[in-house]
Amino acid sequence: MKRKIAIVGAAVLALVASVMFFVKPADAAVGLRVNAGRIVEANGSNFIMRGVSHPHVWYTGQTSSFANIKSLGANTVRVVLGSGQRWGPSNDLPNVINLCRTNRLVCVLEVHDTTGYGEEGAAATLDQAATYWIGQRSALAGTENFIVINIGNEPMGNNATVNATWPTATSSAIGRLRNAGFEHMIMVDAPSWGQDWQFIMRDNAQSVFNSDPQRNTVFSVHMYGVFDTAAEIQDYLGRFRTAGLPIVVGEFGHNHSDGNPDEDTIMSYTQTNGIGYIGWSWSGNGGGVEYLDMVTSFNPAQLTSWGQRIFNGANGIRATSREATWFGGNPTTAPTTGGPTSQPPTTPPTTAPTTGSPGGRTCSATYAIVGQWQGGFQGEVRVTAGSQAITGWTVNWTFANAQRVTQSWNAQVTSSGNSVTARNMTYNGSLGAGATTNWGFIGSWTGTNSVPSVTCTAT
Template sequence: MRTARRTAKSTTTVILTVLSTLLGFLALGGLAPAQAASAAGTGLHISDGRLVEGNGNDFIMRGVNHAHAWYPGETQSLADIKATGANTVRVVLSDGYRWSRNSPEDVAAVIDQCKANRLICVLEVHDTTGYGEDSAAGTLDHAADYWISLKDVLDGQEDYVVIDIGNEPWGNTDPAGWTAPTTAAIQKLRAAGFAHTIMIDAPNWGQDWEGVMRDNAQALYDADSTGNLLFSIHMYSVYDTAQKVTDYLNTFVDAGLPLVIGEFGGPADQYGDPDEDTMMADAEQLGLGWIAWSWSGNTDPVLDLAIDFDPARLSSWGERVFHGADGIAQTSHEATVFGGASDDTEAPTAPGTPTASAVTDTSVSLTWAASSDNVAVAGYDVVRVNGATETTVASSAGTTVTVPGLTAGTAYSFAVYARDAAGNRSARSAAVSVTTDEGSTAPAGGCAVGYDVVGEWQGGFQGEITISNTGTTAIDGWTLGFAFADGQTVTNMWGGTPAQSGGSVTVVPASYTSAIAANGSVTVGFTGSQNGTNTAPAAFTLNGAACTVA
């Protein structure tokens, strides 16, 4: 969760804790490391440092966190998350220590909803967050007892469920103290007969910036009698450079230990600016899973992927996670346990080069030669190509589609991907260039801009700008202009790139915010500096035209 960004309060040695853990494990008669590593798994399990399904196929999580414990009425969210292409959802639960306890009936219903939506379900107890530093947090032992109380619900769900014992179960106070209770909780669940893959979150509010989980990972893994232990790192502002991200992930990969990025954020805040691009790119290169925080309902809405639980209102962070480079649309593959053609591992052939017809000032029809696949082609995705970036503009079950919302007299380049039922995507077709008609009249236009300060602190603040297209044709590319009256300065921005001279600010879009559909909107977030007076801009322009202030 967002509170993972904390600063250090104390640092202690981990040597005595590690020795104590190992001695305690040997006293319990645990397996030797080689035995643990070779233990057979039931359902989702660990093999050779990888999370695999019961049939031995790799399963790489591409998912979203969902705060079910706090928003139990948002039952549509799992279907909406699945519609983005995600293959995993990490579900926030409460063991009753800090929030209202999720009953066995409720947890069973969540699992059923995950399965109905063909999502792997990671269940986590959130009450443990920040133990040792947050006085309201519960213990891992209490969380383990909660899981044991749910054993009748969880038995038989090993193909579909991963148990995350406790969210961020240790703060920054004496993080070495995390190791022994983590080991004890793992062994308590195994002694109770759980065969599921167990996920464990790192100390330091999940970010492990002092390396306690990293340095004790092998001992913890060896202490699990099944060998089905998955480590989870939460990457927020501590991981603000590519080197930090790459070094941490590769430490586990090089050691042959299984790791997932169980939470991560991209937007900057007063603590720093996470390098989400490297997180996602490295995870794809290394074959590691990730689960973005979070679907909706954050008290700090900068981390909402969908605004107000509305899948049609993705934030700039949501656009990045779902449609950006190495995002869910590009890299997610459904678990094979759900049957159908999802055990297919062969991608379709590339479609033929599209041809354009019925070109107007606002749309174009495209047709292409069909792909072939060893099972079946499920559909096609049409992308607009702009240099090295791509934007999905339409999808079709057949080989023809009309792309709407274009700007008159503008050159476009379109290409096509094929996909099968398993989520495999073909190579991209060759691209076709199209220039829309000028049209007989200038397209109707109009814009409205909303400006909100969503958080303030001494010397700084966080803002959000929503740009709405109130016209009847799409906006493809824009420049936003406004001015600060009190000496404010933009220090970082996501969803756009700022330039500032004195109080005057101009913003050009990121690739995933450049197109604004008719009656649609995009959101740009930023952090800034301020000296105590923080008056909102009084006027905005878009491409030189004045906008209504919403």
């Protein structure tokens, strides 16, 4: 039997997010929804997940990963969390949620403790995962537009007796969340280490979907060695499409110890058919599957071959990702042609911070080139408040070599000749003393792409 090998110890993923928001009126359109087998936003716009998993529960200090993943074009991050049975518990949801919103990312939050239940002795049940989510209800209130609750990662292994309980256990967990007042889109993983080689999720998906009183459940299959041919991938995903049921590829890789998944077909088929995908995983893998790291040591300037493939390859994230319209900004990605063809410098140049100080409030800004290709580049600017809290910021610089900003996110950017001015958005202008926020852009260049000096003025 083929199975995914569970990644353990300090090397897997993380998925969570939290911030307090208002509760919407009962008659208002609520967040991300399932409509005719597809994921849509509250305004009816289609949303197709293009993202990666991040091992937050094992690397809680790697908070810059959210901005770095966004900077490479993703519109989604799947955050690994712990419910306390094996890892965690993850009690930092407000901070994670804030990172998701600040970086304009849809976040799929998952409890990882359920991985391989029935084979892994310490694994949690879906009922225990549901208890964790209910305990985090207040932190998740009002986040339905950009948070998806993935109840439990790969909730069962290959134990046939246990796997047979997947439909009832999954429906019960969904019911508990709905009874607790959750209106979020819910994602459920398949049994058999997520790969559903016994087709238990596939054959019971309709009844599980119907058990959700809000009909807002999305199914997630993990594609590793079981899905090593185009025919297997197309047949499995195609059956959900034919049935009008929502499906995403919640995990996949370019290689695995249980076989060689066909990532090219996974990415081309999902792109053609409007299906979301989330690759595994950003960085920090261990246990013999280090080859699944997309970047080395969490450094976005050091893409691995897998990272190059999923971010910059055919049907990859940069070319196909579109930011959720709820954030109200520009598309996440660069144009689909003329994108990066080579790995960016391993040490991106960064400007020294400079500070403005009207009214006693100060801020500093740094400018970095995080990726560069012929004729184009991607920049990132980090704004940091000084010793006092600020309510807004403005960053200025003048390009020396006729570079141009062609696209941006997380800032309102205007240009006049070589001069660039960037102002905060409504949601990232207020920063506590010493707090930071990131924004990014796509630019063009010819000849030389020098790093300009930047100034920051606070209000």
